Amino acid sequence: MTELSAPRTATHDVTNQAPPLAPYDSSQDAALIEALRREGGGWAEDDVRRVGRLAGGEEAQRWAQDANTFTPVLKTVDRYGNRIDEVEFHPAWHNLMRVSVAEGGAGATWAENKPGGHVARAATGLVWQHTEAGHGCPITMTYAVIPALRHEPALAAVYEPLLTSRVYDPGLRIPTEKRGLLAGMGMTEKQGGSDVRTNTTVAVPHGDHYLLTGHKWFTSAPMCDLFLVLAQAPGGLSCFLVPRILPDGTRNTFRIVRLKDKLGDRSNASSEPEFDNTVAWLVGGEGNGVKTIIDMVNFTRLDCVIGSAGLMRKTLVEAGHHARHRAAFGANLIDQPLMRNVLADLALESEAATTLGMRLAGAADRSMHGDEAETSFRRIANAVGKYWVTKRTPAFTAEALECLGGNGYVEESGMPRHYRQAPLNSVWEGSGNVNALDVLRALGREPDTAEAFLGELTLAAGANQHLDAAVGRIQRDLMASAADPTGAQLLARRLVESMALALQGSLLVRHAPEAVADAFCASRLGGDWGHAFGTLPASADVAAILDRALPA
Structure with a gap:
């Protein structure tokens, strides 16, 4: 008798999936x-x-x-x-x-x-x-x-x-x-x-x-x-x-x-x-309970910024790795214009958060060694940075997860864990409202903090028109806030957001490559941006941004 058997077919060949990211070097940044x-x-x-x-x-x-x-x-x-x-x-x-x-x-x-x-x-x-x-x-x-x-x-x-x-x-x-x-x-x-x-x-x-x-x-x-x-x-x-x-x-x-x-x-x-x-x-x-514990809180808030910036970078690296190895509609995702815009936009946000976090760490270091100007800057910039960077992290992480599509929604990818973690630092050590009001309190009680903050912004004066305009608006808003403290509370989040973006813009204009600084200022400060990641203007040098953010 002849043995009957069904023809063999490949039902579980794994193709077009990204390989594991590890091992990799997280300091390649x-x-x-x-x-x-x-x-x-x-x-x-x-x-x-x-x-x-x-x-x-x-x-x-x-x-x-x-x-x-x-x-x-x-x-x-x-x-x-x-x-x-x-x-x-x-x-x-x-x-x-x-x-x-x-x-x-x-x-x-x-x-x-x-x-x-x-x-x-x-x-x-x-x-x-x-x-x-x-x-x-x-x-x-x-x-x-x-x-x-x-x-x-x-x-x-x-x-x-x-x-x-x-x-x-x-x-x-x-x-x-x-x-x-x-x-x-x-x-x-x-x-x-x-x-x-x-x-x-x-x-x-x-x-x-x-x-x-x-x-x-x-x-x-x-x-x-x-x-x-x-x-x-x-x-x-x-x-x-x-x-x-x-x-x-x-x-x-x-x-x-x-x-x-x-x-x-x-x-x-x-x-x-x-x-x-x-x-x-x-x-x-x-x-003196609050006065004593606030010395602890100032450093835990710094770590809220550092932790959130680190989470941004981690999920950006995961998204970039997936895009390099996943093909759709005839090309790798990393080569498709719209995905490149998304990744470049995320890269700008990540670099801005990292640069700000490291600037705050530098201020902490110098203030601990007796630099009074840095102490004044740190007093207000810590709260500004904590408010903004931790607020951006959930939206950032959600976008990075989406870059993996359905794979990113599965626990094995690790992205759901990062997504659940993302809101924590905006709650810990004072919610957004607490930090925004803390900025107003510093401005009202310690005028030297405003002087130190504006001094930091103006170090980049004349280098970018969008940044110059943003700094001018902040100066007007600070005067309006001083004249109407009650009304200032209603608009505290708007003020702190604008301060954070201008501070990030000033740091990038001074220290980042032109492609990064120009795209950040045009999108975040110049209004040439949509309401979601991936809406950078056509003028953005996406290739240069990605080459810097996602090294081979």
Whole structure:
């Protein structure tokens, strides 16, 4: 008998799909490397490039995926019923944390006190951001806690050497017996959010310390060793240091009610802790809570800009990689005019965000070394940059995802994770309204901030007509704002948006290639632009922009 069989056909040949991006080098970013050198951190270039290769490697990319797949688990009690309030993380989280701390992402910059140190840290963060964003929360808070803690020199003397360590030492133990510490903060409560003056957590003096009773609404990374917490003391809203483990080895009362079920940032545990006669030490004097904690917030806001710029760059690289390898309608996507317009438009936005973030890091560095003009500029530019860059990130990430089509909507691509992460920084450390109003407050109370900001803009005077016109409008708007403070609140977002775009335009005109600066100013400042990415004018040198943004 003859054996019958159906003819063989190819039903699952994989063609016309982009290969995996990893391994790649996330430091292949001309705008970033140029800014690193320009802002005083060029001495760290070799390290930044090394971390960039590590970030784009297959192992680190797998850590990023695993840390978000196997999310933190809350353990309120041990097997015997003893309260422990601990959070368990996947090993991938610890791997990410270990690298971040070792590479100076936490507090090391403060101990080393090297000119350009904050710039080098920002550049390292931008390339390491290509892994995953969630673990950056405790890294940022540990970095930012140092200037606030220095309001209480005795406490700083004990804890700062460990907060500035390059050793990641997880687990709850007596802080002074560990090789390195992490810090968090607990500011907001359910009834007030950003309006921290409505906080109801109470601090009662008790010998050389205080006892706290109350509840916090968002306290991220509850496995940190120390927390700065706001509470109402007899003298008003005050800042306190709360350790998880007390010096005698007993557990401080830090009851975790639940972990937040968040849109994104899922690798990171955000919690609601309750305090019940929780031991705390005063930082900065009674009634000075906001004044003390704002030193921490200024640096966490800087990292909001850096984190958002890093996420933009990561998703741009993913979109460009896909477009290079995917063909449709007879040509690779990267060669099709409309897709080139989209990618070039995204590239402009990414470079503007990176350049601004690095300029803010440079201002932080110079102000820490006594430059008063940079301190005034930083005071207002931090809030301006935080408002605008974090606002642009969700729309940017959505457009980058769309470049992958249906592939981008599938979890395996990683793009949905980036898209969910994108809105976080616009909420964290004050929403858009809080930051816009903070700009108005600075303009009203500290006139030198406006002078410093306008001085930065006018460094590019005469180089681009669209920029010159925008600066003129801002000067008029600032005068109108001063004359009508109430009306200024209604238009605060318009003012801050225009300030951010003009600042980015000034930086690009001075430091970026002509093709980048001209296209940015024509589209963002000159009005020759639509309402979506991919609407650059015909005058834009798309080829030059893409060659710079997407190296081979």
